[in-house]
Amino acid sequence: MLVSALTVNAATLTCQQISDTSLSISQFSTSEIEIRCSASGGTVSNVQITTNSDPSTGLTISSSQTISSSISSGSSSTAKWSVTGDSPNTYSVSYTISSDGTESWSGASTTSVEVPTPAQLTVEYVLPPSLFTPSVETLDFRMTNIGGTTASNVKMRLNSSNGYIGSQVDYPTTIAAGASASYSWTNTTGFNESGTYTTTVYLGSTKNDAVTATVNAAGGNITQNVGWNMMSLSSNPSNKTVPSVLSNIWDNLTIVWGYNASESNENLRWLKYDPDALDPSSNTLQEFDIYSSYWVRTDAEVDISISGDAHSTTNVSLYTGWNMAGYPANTNADVNDSITSIVNDIVIIWSYDSSESDEVDKWKKFDPTALDPSSNTLENFTTGSGYWFRMSAPQNFSINW
Numbered sequence: 363m364l365v366s367a368l369t370v371n372a373a374t375l376t377c378q379q380i381s382d383t384s385l386s387i388s389q390f391s392t393s394e395i396e397i398r399c400s401a402s403g404g405t406v407s408n409v410q411i412t413t414n415s416d417p418s419t420g421l422t423i424s425s426s427q428t429i430s431s432s433i434s435s436g437s438s439s440t441a442k443w444s445v446t447g448d449s450p451n452t453y454s455v456s457y458t459i460s461s462d463g464t465e466s467w468s469g470a471s472t473t474s475v476e477v478p479t480p481a482q483l484t485v486e487y488v489l490p491p492s493l494f495t496p497s498v499e500t501l502d503f504r505m506t507n508i509g510g511t512t513a514s515n516v517k518m519r520l521n522s523s524n525g526y527i528g529s530q531v532d533y534p535t536t537i538a539a540g541a542s543a544s545y546s547w548t549n550t551t552g553f554n555e556s557g558t559y560t561t562t563v564y565l566g567s568t569k570n571d572a573v574t575a576t577v578n579a580a581g582g583n584i585t586q587n588v589g590w591n592m593m594s595l596s597s598n599p600s601n602k603t604v605p606s607v608l609s610n611i612w613d614n615l616t617i618v619w620g621y622n623a624s625e626s627n628e629n630l631r632w633l634k635y636d637p638d639a640l641d642p643s644s645n646t647l648q649e650f651d652i653y654s655s656y657w658v659r660t661d662a663e664v665d666i667s668i669s670g671d672a673h674s675t676t677n678v679s680l681y682t683g684w685n686m687a688g689y690p691a692n693t694n695a696d697v698n699d700s701i702t703s704i705v706n707d708i709v710i711i712w713s714y715d716s717s718e719s720d721e722v723d724k725w726k727k728f729d730p731t732a733l734d735p736s737s738n739t740l741e742n743f744t745t746g747s748g749y750w751f752r753m754s755a756p757q758n759f760s761i762n763w
Contacts, residue, residue, distance in 0.1 A: 373405060374401070374403050375399050378469045379473065383470040385445070387445065392445065393444075395442065395473055397441050398441075399438060406462065408460070409460075411441050411458070413456075414456045415453050421445055421446065421455070421475060426444050427440060445475060447477030452475070452477075453474070453475040454473070479509045480509050481513035481537075483509075483565060483571055484563075487501070490559075491577055494557075503547075507540060508540075516532070517563070522553075523558035528552045559577065561574075585664075585665050586658055586663065590716060591716045592658075592714040594652070594654065596668065596691060598652050599668060607668065610666065614664050615660055616637075618635040620650075620654060623680075652676070653690065654688050677761075687748070687751050689749065695761075697728050697743055707755040708754075708757075709754055710727060710729050713747060714726075726739040
């Protein structure tokens with residue numbers, strides 16, 4: 363008897379990932395997955411590969427190259443898919459392989475796909491100043507990228523309630539995911555007075571976030587000694603009525619006098635406010651003017667608390683003759699340096715310092731024609747104080763803060 367043995371060698375299909383097994387795709391961007399399968403031990407037929415995503419939504423996977431349905435021994439064929447990241451998440455892509463052979467994998471059998479959150483900026487002010495003074499030079503802010511990708515093409519803009527609308531400014535570098543970056547607006551980029559400031563940050567032309575802060579004008583307290591005081595406003599309060607400005611010293615207020623040098627009728631130049639007047643309408647002084655100064659009489663030492671908007675430059679109109687001029691500034695200044703443009707029309711300047719104990723010493727003067735300049739006792743213009751100017755011609759007294 364002849365016995366023969368038939369040995370059958372089963373064909374094997376071995377697949378491996380040619381593309382990276384870990385992909386990072388920006389949202390709405392596309393990458394590629396490539397898998398190559400090789401046959402050994404015979405021809406493998408009915409080859410099919412399908413993809414499965416977990417989670418099942420958020421990725422769009424489209425076949426761009428189909429694997430051959432039949433692969434002969436020693437040969438290989440490749441399948442490709444384009445992968446688009448629709449929603450930020452981390453996905454696991456697995457593969458179902460079917461054939462009439464035995465399937466195996468060389469290397470990882472799944473692909474990890476990360477679709478990071480797009481770059482997204484937030485912005486916040488860093489200790490914004492509550493008051494604006496000449497020594498306040500910057501408005502500092504911080505941007506944070508809370509997204510999952512690097513922020514590039516970062517732009518910033520500053521707007522203010524004073525009517526300033528800045529141009530977009532390019533941030534000089536990128537901001538990595540999770541990182542923060544700082545920037546400062548300065549006196550040359552729009553931050554140069556009190557007001558409400560809004561900083562807006564963009565990625566390209568897309569607005570990401572905005573932050574607003576209000577910086578008030580420096581006002582401060584003006585000390586009033588017992589008796590007569592000559593005062594002016596160092597800032598511009600929104601409500602300039604006498605009762606409003608002097609509200610915190612009202613119980614100690616005796617009377618207020620003002621002087622309107624622009625009035626042609628000399629009998630009408632003096633204006634008064636008497637808080638005890640039986641008929642309040644008889645008071646001819648109703649509101650303070652930041653360009654003028656006032657005689658204020660109190661029965662105790664008190665502090666007038668004033669706040670309001672600041673002025674970068676103020677022009678005080680001075681008329682021929684006597685003027686009770688204010689000094690609407692929040693810093694002191696040397697008299698000589700401040701009056702150079704109008705000195706030829708100044709006859710004399712007087713001030714009244716109520717803090718001096720000697721009545722004679724309370725009066726300070728500046729005479730531009732004094733033979734001995736050291737005899738002038740008025741050396742500085744002081745915030746919150748008032749001044750008698752006698753002029754030989756009208757002029758504008760320009761005060762630069």
